[in-house]
Amino acid sequence: MADHVHENCQALLGSLSEYIDGELPADLCQQIEKHLEGCENCRVVLNTTKRTIDLVRVAPEQVTVPADVRERLFVRLSLDDYLNPKK
Ligand SMILES: [Zn+2]
Numbered sequence: 001m002a003d004h005v006h007e008n009c010q011a012l013l014g015s016l017s018e019y020i021d022g023e024l025p026a027d028l029c030q031q032i033e034k035h036l037e038g039c040e041n042c043r044v045v046l047n048t049t050k051r052t053i054d055l056v057r058v059a060p061e062q063v064t065v066p067a068d069v070r071e072r073l074f075v076r077l078s079l080d081d082y083l084n085p086k087k
Contacts, residue, residue, distance in 0.1 A: 008035055012042055017071070020050060 012035050018024050019032050036043050 009039060009042055012036075012039075013045060016046065016049060020046075020053065 012019075012032055015024060015028065015032065019029060024032070036046060
């Protein structure tokens with residue numbers, strides 16, 4: 001059962017950047033939102049990622065972040081920490 005949940009999390013986190021950017025079809029968004037309702041871990045990852053994006057967007061004059069850097073940010077935030085916890 002835990003493995004099944006984990007698989008869902010991996011699928012969700014793989015689509016997280018598209019979800020935040022609003023690039024996913026509505027039915028997929030619904031699936032993600034449904035999963036988020038029952039999965040606190042994914043909610044934390046989503047909030048952390050969103051906050052990071054907001055920081056990047058709030059100060060466009062001081063900080064210019066190329067798209068590829070932003071992508072790496074996503075990968076580091078949402079996958080490394082979450083799927084390979086160090087504790
Ligand atoms: Zn999850």
